[in-house]
Amino acid sequence: MSIIEDLARLLVISTEIDMQRAVLKKSENDRRLVQRQLNDVRDPVSRLPFQISSQIFIQCLPPVPHPRAHNAPILLPPVCNTWTDIALSTPALWAEIVVFSRAEGFKEFWQTWLQRARYHPLSIFLHRPFGDQIQKLELHYLSEAGNDGVIPDFLGGLGPLSHLESLSVFLDSGGNMLFPWTYVHIVEALRRLAPTLVECTLHRLLLNASDPPRHLVLPRLRQLSFGDRRDGEEFGSDDRILKYLSLPNVRTLTLSPRPHITVADLCAFLERSSPPLQELIITDRWPPLRLDTCLRLVPTLTRLELWDPRIDLLEKLFADLAEYPSDFLPALRSLCIPRHSVYEPPWETIYHALSVRRTQVTHFQATQTQSIYSAATNGRSWVPEPRPHLRVAFRELVADGMELNIGTEVLDFLLLD
Template sequence: MPRIDARVQESLRARIEEISSKIDLQKELLRKLERDKSVAQRQLNSVVDPMARLPLEISSEIFLQYLDLFSTAEERGARQLLLNICNTWTTIALSSPGLWSTIAIQFPGHPRGLPIVLPTWFERAANRPVSLFLYGDLSILNHPVSTIIWEHCGQLKDLEIVTDSSYHIDKADPIIINLFDDIDLSDDEDDEDMIPGLMPLLRTLKISSLIHERRFQIYEILHLLRRAPNLAECTFHHRYRFGNPGIAPGTLVLPSLRRLRFGATTLDISVNTRILDFLALPALQSLILPLQAECSQSLVSFLERSMPPLQELVLGMRENHLAYHFMREYLLLIPTLSRFDLWWPSQQSFLADFFAALVDSDSDPGSPSLLPNLRSLTIRTDFGRSPWLNFPRSSRFDIAESSWRTLLRAVSARRTKLHALRVFANPPPADVLAAFKELAEDGTVRVCIGVDESEFCAFGESRSQAM
């Protein structure tokens, strides 16, 4: 009996091995069929799917146009969708470096795998210049993430750093945003191994802190600027004050910077402009900033130090005690100015002095010429939306009749050069308005007068795009 059991067991084992072998064979056959099906499906897709029949350059451009439908914050999800449609679309997306040339990271909502994802993203961008946007509570910007960013800093074309989260903060103890993880910035600036390294591709930089409890170190910002020799455009929106300057930075010359803006709105006088004290910008063409009496002399010093070929100046002046002589000092330093946009305080004597100076500089050959190349002049006010002002709304847009007549004389004297005049105010007396209209109809200058653009009295055709 035991011998019979042994034979049965041996027979069953052999049978199981035979069946297992057949199963493995069938599995391999199934895998082959699956592969053949996949190949056939791809071949069918290449015949049926119009995207697959297009050259890669065209399909990539279509994908890029698709991304334009989304905001910067939404682009990440849109790219992920392109990867998940089919193998053909995945291949196109991964073969299109332009799709990966914008990186937007929201803190604290970034994924935990960001230290792994970021290098992959830069790798997919290949050698393309990259635009990097960092938003949110940047106080939690951790070491691995910042290290990866600065390791690839030579690839950056645009860099935007915006901190706008203020929760869980003791307001008596503001948090300093540290961009470089306690790196010693006192070392030799010419050291190629410094972090960040040189950023020869960087063209635009925006650094913004919208709340008092988040501050950047001014010397870190200057260090960042020093590593970007070809920077062309810069925006600073830092309310209240920067962190302790720390290292005395001296004067930093940026030979390529052409456009500099402070603040999101020209009238936000809480925006800190102190960084001007440390800069010389000999190529600057456009400057937009809110002006306070206390920084007027700093602006004069900056212009004397830079001697820029400034063409556009936009000033926000909300303090009534600002006198015209403050402004005259720096206007005389920028004779190249062709566009002047002034948000004026509600002090009538200020405008009267300014308009009179425009007349006098043309009539007195012995005095320095004020704005000899002016082509576009805009006088505007934002006080219509200022609830803390007590005088009636209609009077917030009034300009004294004598000032209107002085402005008319100034425009008449400059009619061969001035292309555009815009005044955001209630219209002048009828005879003055008629005189402006006559000037415009002579084809010398386009004139727009009104409380806002929807209510403009517009005369004449524009001779330039300065409007």
């Protein structure tokens, strides 16, 4: 047999193989189609109103929205035609996504996800972010070996971000607690978001020294947090960046659990911004007798939260509240001092201030740390708690409508005999 005949025979065999593969592929598609039709017939979901079936699908979403084949929502469309229609007609199913890398083919996957989300605002948790439809964004950066000294593109690949309203940045430096970003780098990144950004939270952001950046105004920002001890945050962020910002509409400001900014710089920020600040949270000890200077610059403040304040700060704060009810924090409604470690709280001064403000302040919380209590005394404090006559006086404030929480998480002083 000649070589030409062998080649011709090989071509025939290859053609037959290709034809058999095509037949097999068609048969597999036909089987899937029949299976989906049978699923449609037997599926009770297909007999439910769309509003109910779509809510059932939404309840199937995992707590962390990883785009995996065995998780909703990706798991749902292949089941049957009815499930496909329901899933693709429920944009809320595609409203959240976690992305850890730009794997091969992800661009097409990303576009498909955006199409399915349609008009619904997206919450996207990214390591390598991009896209324009994003309304809420969480960035998670890891400090990896070999990357020291390299400044990553803080918002690289995101495009114009014309819909972004909420930004959270979480950093994990592997214990080094220092990233190579500079104030200029962060300010310029925020500058891109200035027209739309409403909320911003920065976690574990410690900055290298740099030349002062250009001043930045964020006109729509209403909430800025540098970490939050209420969420278990221990390290906070470098809040000295406030020296380079003006926030004329900020309502809530949470300083770092380990504040870096000075009282003078905070006062300068408040004077420059003149914000209608309503909530101020200071999550660690601070210079004792200077805080009142800042507080006098925010007469709109309705809620003040101080974590672990010093005794002299407490004394001055409550003395000023009592002495200047119309000039010092005149709009204050809620005052919280969670987890304080003051061994002798100034209960007399506290009561006097609250009694003067009884028509104004609706909530007061003072919670001591559990470590100052002795099990040998059945949970009673060996640190002076309000004396009996003061507990009676505090109860009278409660009777007048004030909400008081004084004690610990497990012991309410006002309930003691």
